[in-house]
Amino acid sequence: MLGMKKNNFRKFWKLGKKENNTQYFNINKDGELVIFEGNYQYNVRELCQRFGTPLKIMLPYIVEQRVEDLMDLFDDCIRDYKYKGNFYYHYPMKANQCREFVLPLISEGANIETTSPNELWVVKRMWQQNRFNSRIKVICNGPKTAEYLELIAELKQNGLDIVPIIEDLSEKEALGKFRGQVGVRIDVDVRAKSYWDKKIERFGLSLEEVFSLGKINNLTILHYHLGSEMLRASDFVRALKKAMDVYVKLKKVNPSLDTIDIGGGFFGSYYAGKSMYSTKNVVTGIVRFLEKFCRDNEIAHPNIICEWGAHVVGPSQMTVFSALSEKSIPKATAKQWYVIDGSFQTHLLDTWAVHKQWHVVPVNNMDAPKLTRTWLAGLSCDSDDKYTAGGSYILLPRLQDLEPNEKQYLAFLDTGHYQDGFLNHHCLNAAPAKVVCQDGDVKLVRKRETPEDVGKMFGW
Numbered sequence: 001m002l003g004m005k006k007n008n009f010r011k012f013w014k015l016g017k018k019e020n021n022t023q024y025f026n027i028n029k030d031g032e033l034v035i036f037e038g039n040y041q042y043n044v045r046e047l048c049q050r051f052g053t054p055l056k057i058m059l060p061y062i063v064e065q066r067v068e069d070l071m072d073l074f075d076d077c078i079r080d081y082k083y084k085g086n087f088y089y090h091y092p093m094k095a096n097q098c099r100e101f102v103l104p105l106i107s108e109g110a111n112i113e114t115t116s117p118n119e120l121w122v123v124k125r126m127w128q129q130n131r132f133n134s135r136i137k138v139i140c141n142g143p144k145t146a147e148y149l150e151l152i153a154e155l156k157q158n159g160l161d162i163v164p165i166i167e168d169l170s171e172k173e174a175l176g177k178f179r180g181q182v183g184v185r186i187d188v189d190v191r192a193k194s195y196w197d198k199k200i201e202r203f204g205l206s207l208e209e210v211f212s213l214g215k216i217n218n219l220t221i222l223h224y225h226l227g228s229e230m231l232r233a234s235d236f237v238r239a240l241k242k243a244m245d246v247y248v249k250l251k252k253v254n255p256s257l258d259t260i261d262i263g264g265g266f267f268g269s270y271y272a273g274k275s276m277y278s279t280k281n282v283v284t285g286i287v288r289f290l291e292k293f294c295r296d297n298e299i300a301h302p303n304i305i306c307e308w309g310a311h312v313v314g315p316s317q318m319t320v321f322s323a324l325s326e327k328s329i330p331k332a333t334a335k336q337w338y339v340i341d342g343s344f345q346t347h348l349l350d351t352w353a354v355h356k357q358w359h360v361v362p363v364n365n366m367d368a369p370k371l372t373r374t375w376l377a378g379l380s381c382d383s384d385d386k387y388t389a390g391g392s393y394i395l396l397p398r399l400q401d402l403e404p405n406e407k408q409y410l411a412f413l414d415t416g417h418y419q420d421g422f423l424n425h426h427c428l429n430a431a432p433a434k435v436v437c438q439d440g441d442v443k444l445v446r447k448r449e450t451p452e453d454v455g456k457m458f459g460w
């Protein structure tokens, strides 16, 4: 870093790059991370000092922009290919159920996908609060417990557009008399390059099972989901081809079938520093394929649903920690452990669960002349509570160069997807505070949990 020109620090930390989802971030003249919202600007170091760390910083305008871009891309492609079906985005609520994520998506025209009765309860809550336009379609995935089925029936009776998806043979029984549209989920049995590529899939009906069902009352949607954070663009069309072969056969028995739901799976964030495939290429590939397939098979163009969660909400949140102390590491690629004031197992569980690689940047001293190779250690008692960037290292400013009383803050970018739902209280660690930055204002939407808050959950 010695001798590096100011302008190059931005490049070094991979900020201001659309392909890394960092077009919203920059470095100010003091070497600090700043977030742009149009002409508004938020200084991350100031937010950390005001609200303390660990701190989650959420930006609703990023969610709004990403969902709008996605819907525009599909609509443009549909027009270009003279495709007759419509595109519908369904936000998979599992990606992040927090109000600050769901409401901006609804406001931009997203429909909803739920996986559990409690996610559907959120829909009921929004509807009771008059936040919910009954034109919004809600797809109900996940195993249908009695509680889930009851809520599905209740909301349908109240005039909401609820579409339960049949995921196994017993659900055909339970939903056989459902008075409204239903969908069916299949296992397309296609191997995709992703952490979630499993030899044996446990979701959806096998092709044998789905064809054994015969006619399904009011069937409109054929649904599949291949996995998350798919690493190869070509897998989207490979799976779609297999699903469309099923669609054609099912449609002969169920003429009401008119929609293909391709599920989630578009990668959400930075992947070990690599640039991934582009949204435009994947969307174009999907629409182009469907148009040709329907022409060849002489069937009407189906509507297209996608449930890309990570892609839409991932980049709209960052999680910031501060370095508490350092310890040397004698024999490794990294030189120092930085112990942080948060936990990977509590606050960023995907680090442990799926060995996720994060885009980590310092919040202050981004222009430090010297950096050191670090591994990061979490607060808990567990030796797995660490982040080593897959056995490599994380370059960060040296703590010995800090001013007296200065803290070194570290931002983990792209933490909007799944980490809020995965939060837990290992070692009775507390949930961080969360602020939402919108229209130039900063609002504390969730306070840091106190020992009393956490103790109460455990009966104290």
Ligand SMILES: Cc1ncc(COP(=O)(O)O)c(C=O)c1O
Residues within 6 Å of the ligand: 092, 094, 095, 113, 141, 225, 227, 228, 229, 263, 264, 265, 266, 307, 308, 309, 310, 311, 417
């Ligand atoms: C049925 C279904 N749809 C959508 C998603 C969202 O996937 P992603 O966030 O990877 O796009 C998932 C994730 O598990 C899923 O199971």
